[in-house]
Amino acid sequence: MKIQTENASFSYENRKGGRTIFDKVNMSLDSGQIMAILGPNGSGKTTFLRCLMGMLKWTEGRSLFDGRDTNTMSPKEFWEKVSYVPQQRMATSGYSAFENVLLGRSGQVSFFGTPGKADIEAAEGIMEELGIIEYRDRTCSSLSGGEFQMVLIAKALVSAPKLLILDEPESGLDFRNQLIVLNTLDRLKEKGISCIFNTHYPKHALQKADVSLILGGEMPIFGKTGEVVNEKNIESVFGVRAVINEMVVDGETIKNIVPLYVTGRKDN
Amino acid sequence: MKKRTIIILIIFPVITALASLCIGRNAISPAEVFKALTNSQDIQGSVRITIQNIRLPRILLGLLCGAGLSVAGCSFQGFFSNPLATPDTMGVAGGASFGAALGLLFGFNMIGVQALSLCMGIGAVLMTRLAASGREHGPAVLIISGIMVGALFSALVSLVKFVADAESQLPAITYWLMGSLGSAGYKNLAVGAPVIIAGIVVIFLLRWRMNLLSLSEDELTASGTNVKLLRSLVVISATAMTASVISMCGQVGWVGLIVPHMCRMIWGQDNRKLVPASICIGAGFMVIVDTVARSVSASEIPVSILTAIIGAPFFIMILTSRKKPVSV
Numbered sequence: 001m002k003i004q005t006e007n008a009s010f011s012y013e014n015r016k017g018g019r020t021i022f023d024k025v026n027m028s029l030d031s032g033q034i035m036a037i038l039g040p041n042g043s044g045k046t047t048f049l050r051c052l053m054g055m056l057k058w059t060e061g062r063s064l065f066d067g068r069d070t071n072t073m074s075p076k077e078f079w080e081k082v083s084y085v086p087q088q089r090m091a092t093s094g095y096s097a098f099e100n101v102l103l104g105r106s107g108q109v110s111f112f113g114t115p116g117k118a119d120i121e122a123a124e125g126i127m128e129e130l131g132i133i134e135y136r137d138r139t140c141s142s143l144s145g146g147e148f149q150m151v152l153i154a155k156a157l158v159s160a161p162k163l164l165i166l167d168e169p170e171s172g173l174d175f176r177n178q179l180i181v182l183n184t185l186d187r188l189k190e191k192g193i194s195c196i197f198n199t200h201y202p203k204h205a206l207q208k209a210d211v212s213l214i215l216g217g218e219m220p221i222f223g224k225t226g227e228v229v230n231e232k233n234i235e236s237v238f239g240v241r242a243v244i245n246e247m248v249v250d251g252e253t254i255k256n257i258v259p260l261y262v263t264g265r266k267d268n
Numbered sequence: 269m270k271k272r273t274i275i276i277l278i279i280f281p282v283i284t285a286l287a288s289l290c291i292g293r294n295a296i297s298p299a300e301v302f303k304a305l306t307n308s309q310d311i312q313g314s315v316r317i318t319i320q321n322i323r324l325p326r327i328l329l330g331l332l333c334g335a336g337l338s339v340a341g342c343s344f345q346g347f348f349s350n351p352l353a354t355p356d357t358m359g360v361a362g363g364a365s366f367g368a369a370l371g372l373l374f375g376f377n378m379i380g381v382q383a384l385s386l387c388m389g390i391g392a393v394l395m396t397r398l399a400a401s402g403r404e405h406g407p408a409v410l411i412i413s414g415i416m417v418g419a420l421f422s423a424l425v426s427l428v429k430f431v432a433d434a435e436s437q438l439p440a441i442t443y444w445l446m447g448s449l450g451s452a453g454y455k456n457l458a459v460g461a462p463v464i465i466a467g468i469v470v471i472f473l474l475r476w477r478m479n480l481l482s483l484s485e486d487e488l489t490a491s492g493t494n495v496k497l498l499r500s501l502v503v504i505s506a507t508a509m510t511a512s513v514i515s516m517c518g519q520v521g522w523v524g525l526i527v528p529h530m531c532r533m534i535w536g537q538d539n540r541k542l543v544p545a546s547i548c549i550g551a552g553f554m555v556i557v558d559t560v561a562r563s564v565s566a567s568e569i570p571v572s573i574l575t576a577i578i579g580a581p582f583f584i585m586i587l588t589s590r591k592k593p594v595s596v
Contacts, residue, residue, distance in 0.1 A: 055489055086487055093482040094537050095351075106480055112473035115538055146390045226383030 001081065001162035001194060003052075006026040006062035010047055020047040021047050025220040026060065027213050030132055031162070032192045033237060036205035036212045036225065043216025045198045046186065049165060050230055052196070053084060072124040080107050083156035088149040088173075097151045098136035101127055104155035126158045130184065146177025157193075166197040170204065182208055205229050206244070221267060229257075239263050269541050272492030276546065281335075281551035285327050288559040289319060325453040326562075327555055328461075332552025333517055334527070336464040336509040338546040339471050341524025342531075343506035346478045346539060347409045347499065351532075354524045355510035358414035358503070359520075360419030364391025364514035365445055369428040372441045380514040381444075382459055389511025392417050393503070436500060437549060446519035449558050460516045467509035469530070470501055475543040478502060520572045522579030527553055529586055 011020040029035045037045045050056045052063055054070060063070045070078060073125035076230060083104070093100075105119040115123075127133040132150050140148055149169060169185075170178040175268050184196050185208050205212045205225055212229050215219040215235040221228050234242050234257070242259045249259055270494035288302045296304075296315055303311045319439045337355065344353040355361065367388025370380030399413035425445070432438045472480070477498055480491055513520065531545040557578070561571045 050486075053485060075489070076492045076494075079490060082490075084486065084490035088485060095479070095482065096536075099479070099538050102482070103491070106477065109476065111477065111494070111497075114476040184315055208490065 001031045001068060002028065002156070002165060003063065003065050003194070003196075005058075007065045008048075008051065008058045008063060009060040010044065010051055010056065011059045013058055017223075022220055025213065025222070027211070027222045029163075029194055029196065029211065031194055032189055033194050033210045034189055034200070034208055035194075035196045036197045036209035037196065037215065038200075038212060038237075039215035039227070040206055043237075045215055046167060047198070048213075048215065049167060049198060053082070053165060054078060076107070080159070080164060081161055082163045083159060083161035085149075085152050085164060085169060086154045087167050087171055088145050088152060089168070094139050094141065096137050096139055097132065097147075098123060098127065100140055100151055101136075101154045101158055104158040107159050122160075122254050123154075123158050126154045130154050130157075137186075144177070146173045146180060149173060149177070149181055150184070151171060153181070156220055157188075160194065163194045168198045168200065171200065181187060202234060202242075203255075203257050206257060225254075235263060269535075269544070276542075277548040281331055281548055281555065284552040284555040284559075285331060288327050288330075288555050289323050291563050292323060293316070293563075294423075305426035307348035309363045322369065325454055326449050326558070327458060328457060329449050329452040329556040330558045331514060331551040332457075332461055332464045333520065334523060334550040334552070335468060335518065335524040335547045336513050336550075336551025337554070337591045338531075339468050339543060340506040340510045340513075342528040342542055342546045343471050343478070343480040343502050343538070344524070345528055346481050347502050347506070348409075348411065350480050351529065352418050352525075353411075353446060354521075354579050356418060356524075357411055357522070358507065359392040359417035359421065360507050360510045361514060361519055362425070363395075364389030365519055366392075366421040366424045366428070367517060368444060368515060368518070369432075372444060373428050373432050373437060378453075379455060379459060382456060385515030386460075386463070386508075386511045388421075390507060392421055393507045397503075402567045407583060434473045443570070444518045446570035448561075448568060448570050449517055450562075451516070451540050456516050460512045463512040464509050467505040467512075469557040470505040472543055472547070474498065475539045478539045478543075510594060518570075518572065520575055522572075522583075523550060523554060526575070526582055528582050529583075533586070 005025050008025045009020065009023045011018045017126070025048065027035070037048060039045050042141050051058050054075065065073060065078065065081070100122045102115055102119065105115055105122060108119060109115050124133065124136075127136055130150055132147065132152065132154060135143060135147060140151060143151065153166075169181050171247065173181060182204060185197070188195055206229055209225045211223065212225040214228060214233055216235055218234070221233055221237075229244060231244055234240060239262060240259045240260050242257050244255060244257045246253050246255050248254075285302065289295050290298055296319065300311050300315055301319055305324075306322075340355040341353075344355055345351055346358055347353065348357065362386045367385035368381050370388070371384040376384065396410060396414045396417045399417065400409040429438060429441055434440055447543070477493065480488060480493055480498070481502070482489070491549065509537045510524075527550040528542065528546050531542050531549055535541040535545050557574050558571055561569045561574050
């Protein structure tokens, strides 16, 4: 699987002429890779994701999935291979966790049909894999934020997608649940499923993402995380002087970023 | 669903129907009912006629209307992701009532009244849909335009009443609007039943996919489902069913609210269980209420009065007794 954008841009039009959110984004992601999208509030991270998913149209440029322009793909074709994990908000529906996960099989069930044995087994299987099978019959409104986020991830995975798109999956979760969600991304990578996730935490990009896209600066910045998420770019895009350090734990190198102080931003 | 539950659900309306056939001004024993149904010549002609031509069509109408209104209520609640949604939310009741009142004013026969009522009911929903189109704001705009369209048709019904002849037409219109299964006949059923049955079949087939409507707009897009088609089918089926019921029985309220709620309390909100349950419980419920309506006193109590008397307190009871907030 490969997803790319070529000179993708998006602007809002208004009477005064319009506001460009991002201009000429070129990115590319292969199988089993993780990409993080970083940027200050209002830099267009969510807009970029929504354009990528076809919910908004690029003003210029295009996106390609496995070499095909996504405009030529039917929604059904696209969503057979891609799944979306929204941010966990207060669950308003009274469905159980299992019923919710089962909804993720809607692409595999015929329009006038109901889920069959295979669908039910797939839902149970994914819930067991993610370690959430024990609350299959609890209503979603009774689950904690972290548990519900895992249910949403299970729902996205039950259709066996090649690419998962997650909108700020760790936002609003506690210290432990953030780790659980992020580690899930690693497990997906091992299975060859690619992920694109928005995040407010450069640290998570440094620790989990192979490539990163940084929006909100003078130009979009894309490349290997180790190369583009550096102190210089953080300062110029976020207006924050930060320090990136490395530590070795059990033979593994782990990167961390610590913000020091706020500086003026270069533009806007 | 457990097999035992399915059997109980199917038996419930059948038993209420059979029981209702025995009840009436002249009590008829089950044995005679059975003979009348099999058209045997063993029993009195008057008994056979009572069963075949008076009670049976009425009970069939009750079963259909109860099932239709309940499924329509279930569908609208799923469509709006709101447990308070009823078939009236989009103005169909107002439109159908206006059509019927107009038909009675013009002196159409029963079939004509029914047809006009059906058309106006669907027309009202089309108006609601048109008024809300062009805005991507989701269900909220539809609800508002539905209320407005409903109010418009309510006013038009009042206009018809005002213009109608106070001696000959007004009483007929007023009683019609109060709702009754008394006009049941095979001719009416022939016109109205196919629509209701078609609607029930469509919603039954969509019963799992309807669960998707509880998701956010983005999640709906990401499901790859043809959301427009799903929503259209649900609304059209539910609307057509409701208009057909109103065109045959007048305004019968509350059934679309009570029955899905009772079913939700027992079986939860998965529409895979809720839809079949609503069909069966709704059918039986309507037959029970109508049996009470026609046998409790010498003159028939309009059925909508009974559904309201049962419905409102029942609803308050649900709201106050539940510890968890009511959710869809």
